[in-house]
Amino acid sequence: xxxxxxxxxxxxxxxxxxxxxxxxxxxxxxxxxxxxxxxxxxxxxxxxxxxxxxxxxxxxxxxxxxxxxxxxxxxxxxxxxxxxxxxxxxxxxxxxxxxxxxxxxxxxxxxxxxxxxxxxxxxxxxxxxxxxxxxxxxxxxxxxxxxxxxxxxxxxxxxxxxxxxxxxxxxxxxxxxxxxxxxxxxxxxxxxxxxxxxxxxxxxxxxxxxxxxxxxxxxxxxxxxxxxxxxxxxxxxxxxxxxxxxxxxxxxxxxxxxxxxxxxxxxxxxxx
Amino acid sequence: xxxxxxxxxxxxxxxxxxxxxxxxxxxxxxxxxxxxxxxxxxxxxxxxxxxxxxxxxxxxxxxxxxxxxxxxxxxxxxxxxxxxxxxxxxxxxxxxxxxxxxxxxxxxxxxxxxxxxxxxxxxxxxxxxxxxxxxxxxxxxxxxxxxxxxxxxxxxxxxxxxxxxxxxxxxxxxxxxxxxxxxxxxxxxxxxxxxxxxxxxxxxxxxxxxxxxxxxxxxxxxxxxxxxxxxxxxxxxxxxxxxxxxxxxxxxxxxxxxxxxxxxxxxxxxxx
Numbered sequence: 425x426x427x428x429x430x431x432x433x434x435x436x437x438x439x440x441x442x443x444x445x446x447x448x449x450x451x452x453x454x455x456x457x458x459x460x461x462x463x464x465x466x467x468x469x470x471x472x473x474x475x476x477x478x479x480x481x482x483x484x485x486x487x488x489x490x491x492x493x494x495x496x497x498x499x500x501x502x503x504x505x506x507x508x509x510x511x512x513x514x515x516x517x518x519x520x521x522x523x524x525x526x527x528x529x530x531x532x533x534x535x536x537x538x539x540x541x542x543x544x545x546x547x548x549x550x551x552x553x554x555x556x557x558x559x560x561x562x563x564x565x566x567x568x569x570x571x572x573x574x575x576x577x578x579x580x581x582x583x584x585x586x587x588x589x590x591x592x593x594x595x596x597x598x599x600x601x602x603x604x605x606x607x608x609x610x611x612x613x614x615x616x617x618x619x620x621x622x623x624x625x626x627x628x629x630x631x632x633x634x635x636x637x638x639x640x641x642x643x644x645x646x647x648x649x650x651x652x653x654x655x656x657x658x659x660x661x662x663x664x665x666x667x668x669x670x671x672x673x674x675x676x677x678x679x680x681x682x683x684x685x686x687x688x689x690x691x692x693x694x695x696x
Numbered sequence: 697x698x699x700x701x702x703x704x705x706x707x708x709x710x711x712x713x714x715x716x717x718x719x720x721x722x723x724x725x726x727x728x729x730x731x732x733x734x735x736x737x738x739x740x741x742x743x744x745x746x747x748x749x750x751x752x753x754x755x756x757x758x759x760x761x762x763x764x765x766x767x768x769x770x771x772x773x774x775x776x777x778x779x780x781x782x783x784x785x786x787x788x789x790x791x792x793x794x795x796x797x798x799x800x801x802x803x804x805x806x807x808x809x810x811x812x813x814x815x816x817x818x819x820x821x822x823x824x825x826x827x828x829x830x831x832x833x834x835x836x837x838x839x840x841x842x843x844x845x846x847x848x849x850x851x852x853x854x855x856x857x858x859x860x861x862x863x864x865x866x867x868x869x870x871x872x873x874x875x876x877x878x879x880x881x882x883x884x885x886x887x888x889x890x891x892x893x894x895x896x897x898x899x900x901x902x903x904x905x906x907x908x909x910x911x912x913x914x915x916x917x918x919x920x921x922x923x924x925x926x927x928x929x930x931x932x933x934x935x936x937x938x939x940x941x942x943x944x945x946x947x948x949x950x951x952x953x954x955x956x957x958x959x960x961x962x963x964x965x966x967x968x
Binding site for chain 1: 710711712713714715716717718719720722723724725726727728729730735736737738739740741742743744748752755771772773774775807808816817818819821822837838857859884894895896897898899901902905912914915916917919920924931933
């Protein structure tokens with residue numbers, strides 16, 4: 425049985441658009457979705473702006489991914505607007521949630537065992553989620569994540585702090601992906617090739633991919649070394665429902681291409 | 697005179713969606729656009745897929761940024777589809793371009809001075825651009841960039857190889873941004889704060905931003921240190937047409953917030 429799990433990521437945060445922060449949350453989540461057998465189909469980054477967020481959420485839902493994961497914008501400050509943006513996109517109200525309040529309360533009580541925890545406005549904000557959503561436990565931070573099903577899409581809102589986003593992904597989102605991709609495998613290999621130009625390599629990749637249509641081959645130029653020798657990294661990957669067959673196809677395609685490269689005088693191997 | 701230069705980035709490449717590659721091109725370009733006085737309004741990442749690319753280009757043009765910059769997918773291999781995607785979005789044909797052919801030719805002739813350069817199919821592919829576009833010199837690689845004006849949007853297609861994307865940005869795109877933002881300044885400061893929780897900080901930021909509406913303040917939680925002391929990075933930024941006034945506002949807003957923080961017992965400073 426073929427299983428599909430298409431995942432879109434929506435990263436929210438001015439710091440990403442100012443270029444102050446590299447979007448490592450997106451690449452970390454993408455790598456984990458891939459290794460769980462899912463496909464990341466698009467990554468969108470928008471500002472901490474209600475219109476931008478709600479527009480991006482509506483657009484993403486219209487593309488009907490299996491899962492939409494947002495990161496960022498669910499903390500206590502005025503510019504944490506992701507849940508308001510999601511709510512606006514779905515025409516929902518945002519209101520304090522009992523479970524979320526208990527989670528926020530528990531977090532502060534654990535951290536300050538000798539103080540009486542006050543549920544100030546910023547803290548209540550972190551416990552307010554779109555109606556119909558479920559608070560998802562944040563094992564390492566204050567703001568709970570949110571899970572919501574809308575237009576048949578499973579939506580997760582995670583914090584932007586990387587350690588918190590990763591923890592909630594591992595605890596909650598990964599299970600949902602796995603339940604949909606059970607039995608599906610992703611396999612990949614990297615090979616370094618030296619002494620052949622990408623323009624000469626291109627027709628060889630074409631030939632091998634025609635013969636092994638389930639294997640995806642991509643060349644990444646890594647620059648030119650001393651003596652004008654080009655250095656290219658080749659990436660072979662496959663999605664399949666059969667682990668053994670996947671590996672067999674992958675290795676056969678690799679052998680076929682590497683034979684052609686050796687015949688053309690290229691040098692294969694991870695080191696110089 | 698107020699000047700605007702809204703820039704969208706479109707990153708093309710399966711490796712970004714597989715999570716194999718962190719999108720440092722996007723953050724590098726975003727940081728440079730910002731420092732040149734422009735605003736990056738959205739970053740989109742899609743796969744090496746004709747439908748995905750052309751849909752993303754159409755969507756971006758509909759949002760009417762001043763400039764749209766694509767990276768990736770303009771090399772010689774079968775999966776380099778960005779120019780075809782752009783052409784499809786704009787209903788243009790792609791065809792070999794005289795200037796681009798000369799650039800590709802010159803690149804190989806420079807690299808292999810003793811060989812006759814053959815314009816093979818993959819090399820001709822790198823010299824083929826959408827009709828109406830202009831080839832932009834790639835000072836460090838083979839595939840030229842492309843500049844095209846469509847629906848009033850200035851579109852630049854850059855290679856995905858970071859050193860090439862950066863070189864073409866520096867040589868060509870930056871000038872276009874500067875010509876639109878001349879006189880506009882972006883200024884920013886970072887401050888480390890320890891010993892106060894983000895939920896307690898939030899209302900102080902609100903107050904200061906109300907008083908200094910042109911200054912944008914964002915808090916970035918950086919974790920909890922020994923003894924349960926929270927560590928937060930504060931980012932102050934301003935876009936303005938007046939360098940002196942910008943700095944004055946920025947420093948006044950910083951002083952106002954840091955005074956409040958000190959009163960609340962927080963520790964200010966870059967070091968521990």
